Amino acid sequence: MFHRILVPTDGSDITKKATDTAIALAKSVNARVYTLSVKEPFPYSAISEMQPTPPQEFFDAQERIASTRVKAVRDDCVALGVPCEAHTLEALHPWEAIIDHARRQECDLIVMASHGRRGVSALLLGSETQKVLTHSKVPVLVVR
Numbered sequence: 309m310f311h312r313i314l315v316p317t318d319g320s321d322i323t324k325k326a327t328d329t330a331i332a333l334a335k336s337v338n339a340r341v342y343t344l345s346v347k348e349p350f351p352y353s354a355i356s357e358m359q360p361t362p363p364q365e366f367f368d369a370q371e372r373i374a375s376t377r378v379k380a381v382r383d384d385c386v387a388l389g390v391p392c393e394a395h396t397l398e399a400l401h402p403w404e405a406i407i408d409h410a411r412r413q414e415c416d417l418i419v420m421a422s423h424g425r426r427g428v429s430a431l432l433l434g435s436e437t438q439k440v441l442t443h444s445k446v447p448v449l450v451v452r
Contacts, residue, residue, distance in 0.1 A: 314342045314415040319377045322421040326451040327381045330419035334390045341392040342413050343381040345374035346402040403439035410446045422452045
């Protein structure tokens with residue numbers, strides 16, 4: 309069965325359903341949960357003086373947000389006695405970071421929400437979940 313379950317989180321309500329499902333599944337099969345929040349890279353522009361937020365302030369805010377998201381999953385795991393490792397990564401394409409993280413952590417299942425989208429690009433390019441489904445060699449459980 310499953311031993312290492314990756315559940316990415318973006319902090320949305322639909323993602324909460326996916327994390328709850330992943331944790332319940334992990335508890336039922338005595339698996340470990342790996343949670344991941346992907347941080348956005350700094351939006352550098354050609355005219356750096358025009359940046360509304362200094363890079364370090366941006367990085368710090370992204371880390372605070374991502375850490376809060378994975379801490380919530382870790383806290384839910386602890387409450388149910390499920391072992392959990394929490395990670396944050398910066399990546400331009402979250403779906404690639406999710407697949408790569410699953411490979412590096414030797415996860416045998418990825419649990420994702422059906423549509424935890426990110427901005428306008430998600431509307432144009434499709435959800436991160438769809439991209440993970442298309443490219444992952446690891447099985448993906450999609451939660452609606």
